[in-house]
Amino acid sequence: MAENGIGANVRRKEDHRFLTGKGNYTDDLNVAGQTHAYFVRSPHAHATINSVDTSAAAAAEGVVAVLTGDDLAADGIGPLICGVNVTSDDGEPHRAPVHSALAQGKVNYVGDHVAVVIAETLAQAKDAAEKVEVDYGILPAVTATASAADEGQQQIHDVAPNNICYNWPFGDKEAVDAAFESAHKISSLDLINNRMVTNAMEPRAAVGEYNSGTEEITLHLTTQNPHVHRLVMSAFNQLAPEHKLRVVGPDVGGGFGVKIFVYAEELVVGWACRKVNRPVKWTSDRTEAFLADAHGRDHVAHAEMALDENGKFLAMRVNTTANLGAYLSTFATMVPSYLYAFLLAGQYSTPLIYSEVKAVFTNTAPVDACRGAGRPEATFLLERLVDVCAEDMGLDPAEIRRRNFIPVDAFPYQTPVVQCYDSGDYNAALDKALALADYDGFAGRAEEAKSRGKRRGIGLSSYVEACGIAPSQAVGQLGAGVGLWESAQVRFNPTGNVQVFTGTHSHGQGHETTFAQLVTEQLGVPIENIEVIHGDTAKTQFGMGTYGSRSLAVGGVAIAKACEKLIEKGKKIAAHALEAAEGDIEFADGNFIVAGTDKAMNIAEVAFNAYVPHSYPEGLEPGFDENAFFDPMNFSFPAGTHICEVEVDPDTGEVEIVKYSAVDDFGKLINPMIVEGQVHGGIVHGVGQALLEGCQYDTDGQLVTASYMDYAMPRADNVPSFDVDYAPTNPPHNPLGVKGCGEAGAIGAPPAVINAITNALGIKHIDMPATPENVWRAAQSAG
Amino acid sequence: MEIISEQRIPASRDEVWAALNDTEILKQAMPGCESFEAIEENVFEAKITAKVGPVKAKFKFNVELTDIDAPNGYTIKGEGQGGVAGFAKGSAKVDLTEDGVETILAYNVQANVGGKLAQLGARLIDGTAKKMADEFFGNFNELLGGTDSA
Numbered sequence: 001m002a003e004n005g006i007g008a009n010v011r012r013k014e015d016h017r018f019l020t021g022k023g024n025y026t027d028d029l030n031v032a033g034q035t036h037a038y039f040v041r042s043p044h045a046h047a048t049i050n051s052v053d054t055s056a057a058a059a060a061e062g063v064v065a066v067l068t069g070d071d072l073a074a075d076g077i078g079p080l081i082c083g084v085n086v087t088s089d090d091g092e093p094h095r096a097p098v099h100s101a102l103a104q105g106k107v108n109y110v111g112d113h114v115a116v117v118i119a120e121t122l123a124q125a126k127d128a129a130e131k132v133e134v135d136y137g138i139l140p141a142v143t144a145t146a147s148a149a150d151e152g153q154q155q156i157h158d159v160a161p162n163n164i165c166y167n168w169p170f171g172d173k174e175a176v177d178a179a180f181e182s183a184h185k186i187s188s189l190d191l192i193n194n195r196m197v198t199n200a201m202e203p204r205a206a207v208g209e210y211n212s213g214t215e216e217i218t219l220h221l222t223t224q225n226p227h228v229h230r231l232v233m234s235a236f237n238q239l240a241p242e243h244k245l246r247v248v249g250p251d252v253g254g255g256f257g258v259k260i261f262v263y264a265e266e267l268v269v270g271w272a273c274r275k276v277n278r279p280v281k282w283t284s285d286r287t288e289a290f291l292a293d294a295h296g297r298d299h300v301a302h303a304e305m306a307l308d309e310n311g312k313f314l315a316m317r318v319n320t321t322a323n324l325g326a327y328l329s330t331f332a333t334m335v336p337s338y339l340y341a342f343l344l345a346g347q348y349s350t351p352l353i354y355s356e357v358k359a360v361f362t363n364t365a366p367v368d369a370c371r372g373a374g375r376p377e378a379t380f381l382l383e384r385l386v387d388v389c390a391e392d393m394g395l396d397p398a399e400i401r402r403r404n405f406i407p408v409d410a411f412p413y414q415t416p417v418v419q420c421y422d423s424g425d426y427n428a429a430l431d432k433a434l435a436l437a438d439y440d441g442f443a444g445r446a447e448e449a450k451s452r453g454k455r456r457g458i459g460l461s462s463y464v465e466a467c468g469i470a471p472s473q474a475v476g477q478l479g480a481g482v483g484l485w486e487s488a489q490v491r492f493n494p495t496g497n498v499q500v501f502t503g504t505h506s507h508g509q510g511h512e513t514t515f516a517q518l519v520t521e522q523l524g525v526p527i528e529n530i531e532v533i534h535g536d537t538a539k540t541q542f543g544m545g546t547y548g549s550r551s552l553a554v555g556g557v558a559i560a561k562a563c564e565k566l567i568e569k570g571k572k573i574a575a576h577a578l579e580a581a582e583g584d585i586e587f588a589d590g591n592f593i594v595a596g597t598d599k600a601m602n603i604a605e606v607a608f609n610a611y612v613p614h615s616y617p618e619g620l621e622p623g624f625d626e627n628a629f630f631d632p633m634n635f636s637f638p639a640g641t642h643i644c645e646v647e648v649d650p651d652t653g654e655v656e657i658v659k660y661s662a663v664d665d666f667g668k669l670i671n672p673m674i675v676e677g678q679v680h681g682g683i684v685h686g687v688g689q690a691l692l693e694g695c696q697y698d699t700d701g702q703l704v705t706a707s708y709m710d711y712a713m714p715r716a717d718n719v720p721s722f723d724v725d726y727a728p729t730n731p732p733h734n735p736l737g738v739k740g741c742g743e744a745g746a747i748g749a750p751p752a753v754i755n756a757i758t759n760a761l762g763i764k765h766i767d768m769p770a771t772p773e774n775v776w777r778a779a780q781s782a783g
Numbered sequence: 784m785e786i787i788s789e790q791r792i793p794a795s796r797d798e799v800w801a802a803l804n805d806t807e808i809l810k811q812a813m814p815g816c817e818s819f820e821a822i823e824e825n826v827f828e829a830k831i832t833a834k835v836g837p838v839k840a841k842f843k844f845n846v847e848l849t850d851i852d853a854p855n856g857y858t859i860k861g862e863g864q865g866g867v868a869g870f871a872k873g874s875a876k877v878d879l880t881e882d883g884v885e886t887i888l889a890y891n892v893q894a895n896v897g898g899k900l901a902q903l904g905a906r907l908i909d910g911t912a913k914k915m916a917d918e919f920f921g922n923f924n925e926l927l928g929g930t931d932s933a
Contacts, residue, residue, distance in 0.1 A: 043869045043898025110898065130866045287902050698905070700895065706902030 002589065005521030009673040013527075014512045023251040026205040026220045027283045034207070035064050037269055037282040038125035040115040040132045041291065042107035045141035045363035045701020046156065049105055049114065049134060056131040057117055062124030065276050066132065067268070068115045069104035077101065077271050078237045080262060082328035085479030086337045086359075088166035094359070095165050097157035099327040101237075101264035101271075107136070108156060108326035109363050110703055111291030113264045118276055141363040141701030145323040146300040148360035156326065156361045163361045165324055165333065170341050171354035171416065179315035179352050183306035187389040193377045194768045195298035195323070195695040197705070198370045199713060200507075202253025203284040204293065206266045208273030216244045219270045223249040223535075224259045224505050225545020228482070230537050232262045232330070239270050249535040252507035256685070257369035258293050259507065260547050261330035265292070290706040295695055296370020298323040299336065299377050303385045305350075311393040313404050315352035318344060318381065322359045322367075329368035333359065338418075338478050339374025339466075345415035346382045347426045347462045347639060348404040353416045363701040369547065371685055371746040372465070379463045380768075383751035387459070388764060397460050397755070398434060401641075402427060405462075412732075419466055421637045422731050429663045429727040430462060430641045436723050437643040437661040445645075455648045455779075456658075457760025460641060461752035467740040468636030469548030485631035486550070487542050488558035490519065490566060492624040494611035496604025497529040503543010504555035505535050509742060510674045511551060517670050518556055518736075522563040523603055524590020541627060549740030552670065553636045557735050561628035569624065570606045576617040577601055577609060636731050636739040640664035642683070644752035648760045653776025655691060655757060661723040662748065667731050667739035675741050679724050682745020688714035689746070690753035694769045712769075786892040786913045790924045791932045796879050799886045800854035802927055803877065812922040814915055817841075825851065831863065833871070835896070835911045836904035840868030855879055869898020875916060888924070892916040 004010045017023055054066040080099040088094055098104075102113050115132050119125035140154040142163060147153065149162045156163055180186060200222075207220040217240045223229050226247040233239040233247075252259060265282050273280040284292070301320040308314055322336030341355040372379075390400040405426040406413045413421045434440075439458065446456040469475075472483030489501040500515055516530040533539055543555070567587050574592030575582040584595045593600040609616065610624035645659040662679055669675050692712035696705045705711040730737050750768060757770050763782045766774060792799055802808045806827065810819035815832040822828050825848040832841050842863035850858040856878040863871045873894040880887045894912035896905065904911070921931030 110901075126867075287899070291902070698901070700897065702897050702901035702905065704901055704905040709903070710906060 002521045002524060004527040005517055006668070006670050008517060008671065010513055010517055010527065010671055012510045012513045012674065013516060014510065025202055025251050025253060026207060026222050029207050029220050031207065031209055031279040034279040034281050035118050035120060035276065036122040036125045037272065037280050038117050038122065038129050039113050039265060040117065040129050040134070042103070042110060042112040042114055044107060044136050044138055045110050045143070046139040046154070047107050047136035048139065049103060049107060050137050051135045052115060053133040054115060056133065057128040060124070060128035060131055062120040063128045064118045064120065064278065065272070066115060066117050066128070067102065067272060067275070069100050069102035072100065072102050072271065073104060075271065075275065076238055077267065080264060080267065080327070081232065081236045081330070082333055083232070083330055083481040084334040086166050086168055086333045087479070089169055094333050095157070095160035096328055097159050101267045109365055110701055111288070111365060112326065116268050116272065118272055118280055141699070143362055143364055143697040143699060143701050145298055145321055145360065145362065148323065148362045149358060156363060160361055165328070165359040165361055168337050168357045168359070169355070172352065173354045176315045176317055176352045176354035180304070180306045180317065183314055184309040185307045185392055186304055187307065187385065187392045188302070188304040189385050189388050189765060190302050191381060191384060191765065192767045193297045193299040193301070193380055194689060194693065196296040196370050196689055196693055197290050197695050197711060198256045198258035198293060198296055200254030200256055200258055203286060203289045204259065204263065204265065205283040206269040207279065207281045208269040209279045210274040210277060212277060216246060217270055217274060218246045218248065219266070220248045220250060221266055222252050222259050223247065224252070224255040224507060224547055225543070226505065226535055226537050227503060227543045228545050229262055229266070233267060233270060237267055239267060246538045248537070249505050252505070255507040255546070256371040257296065257373055257547055260545065261294055261368055287706050290711065291703060292365060294329045294366050294368035295325065296367065297377060298367050301381055303381050305385055305389050307389060307393060311389065311395050311400050311403050313348055313350040316344065316350050318355045320355065320357045322357060323362050323364065324359050325362060325364045325366035327366050329366035332366060332368045334480070335369050335374045336377070340378050342418045343375050343378035343464065343466060344382060345417050345419070346379065347401070347406060347464050349406045350404070351416060364697050371682070372743040373548070375465045375743065376686070376747045376750060379461065379747050380751045383461045383463065384754060384765065387755045387758065391764070398430065398439065401430060401460065401462050420634065421464065422634055422733055423729040424464070424637060424639050424665060425727060425729050426462060426639060429639065429665055432725055432727050433641040433643050433661050433663040436663060436725055437645065437659060439643065442645070449647055455650055455760040457646050457648065457756040457758070459644045459752045459755025459757070459759055461748050461755065462641045463744070463748040464637055464639040465743060465747050466635040466637055467549035467743060468553030468632055468734070469550045470632070471634055472631050482544065483631065484544050484554070485629050486544055486555040486558045487627065487629045488555065488562045489541050489625065489627045490559060490562040492566070492607035494608055496607050498523070498525050498531070500530060500532045500559060501540040502532060502534045502555050502559060503540055503545070504551040505546045507546070509546065509551060509678070510671065514552060514670045514674060515556065515559055518559055519563060522560060523566065525603065549638070549742040552736070552738050553734055553740045554630055554632055556738060558628050558630040560736055561630055562626045565626035565628060566624060569626070570603060572617050572620055573606045573609050574601045577615070633733045636667070636734055638664060638666050638739040638741060638744050640727070640744065640748060642748040642752040644749070644756040646753070646756040646760055648757060648775060648779065650779040653772035653774070653779060655770060655775055657687065657718070657720050657753065659723070660720055662745070663725045663727050664741065664744055665727050665729050665739065666741045666744070667728055667734065668737040669726065670738065676724050678741045679745050680722055682743060683722060683749045684714050684719055685746040686749025687719055687753055690750040690768050690770060691718065692769050692771070786916050788917060789887055789889040790920050790929070792886045792888055792924050792927050792929045794886060794927045795884065796854050796881045796886045799879055799888060799927065802923070803857070808923065808926055811926055812919050814918045829861070833915070835900050836907040838868050838900055838904055840865035842871060865900065867899060869896060869900040871896045871900060873912065888920060890916065890920055
């Protein structure tokens, strides 16, 4: 292993700048001549816009322009799009209402964009926004997921009868129904996956600049995928041709999915900076983030498992209603379909699965991917249902899982729901987790807690996820509008240091360190001589960005492939300089060596020769700079078992997580310290969903959890010190042997926490968030 | 939330009823009221400054009297736009009952808010609505020579 190479706990290179206040975020950018944008948002969940009078606002002090949906349409700026098709059960594509970046004639959720005021100062923009007079014709609102498609409901979009975006059945219904007919036992469960507001620490922001000389728009954005933003805004929104649009995602303070999407504010800022021919800046305040960031989750489901007399799963049947909000966000359609139903097998060899998903529109903010995206919903449903099965069969939760695990010798394993798992050892992770959690000693601890009037519970969650998104061919067949390969460029400078350009984007993941470790391992260049560059379409060749735990599993491999090309070229250069045959050159630890001799040349010297090719192989191009693309053959399938132990105070309903053990299979770890940080963060995210977070709209469609007064985020005192370990297996299709780790905690944790609480109270189920009130009520009714 | 309360007013039912239809008295009784003007019969426009939690805003209310049953009571309904602060809607059903020479004024208030008011102050609305209703009917009582008895 190279020093600071694969497997080393290198301290994050980027942290020096973050910890010393030298991070460069979008809102840090101030441009000469800059104006400020402020959006007039609908206070109503559902209303027609009878008129918008902007005259008083336009005349207000400092106002540069007041723009509406009519102006947007007049300039030919296209509506926001959803990039993934899901075919509904009538054979038609999913229903896609027009989603104009500024409303045209109707608003469909509180926070919907009606107009934008552009002024010299933010205060002037806000003051003028108050003078925009909008005459609304208020309509009844639809907010509840379960009843959104009911007969007689208020219709939101003409194109979507009964507020249905799609009905999407998957699986062999007849075979599944037959298996249920002959089952020994049927276990069933109704459950809700609570709506989340993602709450990245840095709110969204955009700064747009137009250069009338070059006719180029430069858009600094809080984005996880600058090239995707550029592509969508060029190809679908007609903002500017791709070569005249530069998108920069500088330092970004957390994404968690919410900064994947192309938002109205971003498109409007890009358009407005050209229209007013002045730089335009917009930064979301926290309440705007609650209102208009895409939300996550929000499912209502009924799940059933058919079992034989030994507790083996024979078939599963799932019926899900998923709330997509008022409009389709960029990837909204795929989250409750392909990213959800295709994970319903979990770690189990259930041979038959039938799922129906009804995706509905409501008068709420658009819902899209949030850390895990579909997989947390699938895992919560399945791992809760498995615990109900265990209870119904009188089996220990660990035992019923073991009886149904896909055996280690069955990989690659084709599930009945499309995914083919390439590798895994689910028993190994379970065994390790049980030992880490001292599962056998739980009864004694529960007894001791009882003597103090507390109730202890222990909960398991054995999850699998599909990430390393994604094989382009597979997602193309599913209806995605893009390919999901990744690209890299590794460039030596003549002085021997290295710049690594990646199409992924780091917004907290530590790519600048992890990717540098990959390169130092492979090329032997000291890590301090390696700089990782990302997030600017004018610098990096192309890329699909960061989400779905793909950066290392896809982007990292592209970097490794570019390094391989450099080594191959370097062998030619070294062979020439060392007067040896190319076939005799070996490369190790940064040196090209003539095999069996002490003749060697460092890669930095080779790079210098490539740029100063005074004596150089004939016909070989100068330069030491290689590009590579990588398109994976399959998803990667991280998996693991998380075990949560809680102590519940039945008198107050308070839940204390006293112990949390996680054993994950992420394949090979490049920087174990960063991985552990990702595991910690993911678990805390999942604990937040399980215990605290719940986005609530009232029946009029007003968002009543729109600030931290009413929306509880997890804090340090909500979690214990975690016990983290690994049970790796090697994914054969991934050249680096890596699987991805960013979402695992958020996927594994919610059912572990809820299973622990139901175990403590001896109840069948409790919905998330299990707040003290909900837990207290459950404890009272359980007696 | 429904707010149900009552005031004992030292005046006859007819006197109280007349006061309930007197815009000057209504204006004086309304907390934060800057103007209260009749637009047409039983329809008024009121300008009121109100503070809900962290949000203070000037509201333009359209006020309407419905279910008029002289002299037994009516329902007073208001819908107000507070600009960027959002909007508020409320109604109060008022019932007058004679009790000797005095009158019992019973009121049942409902309030709803939207926009920024709901986002930042939803959980404060019930308390604010109760306070404003109690203040209004208390002031009303005092204007008729009584003491606030809610």
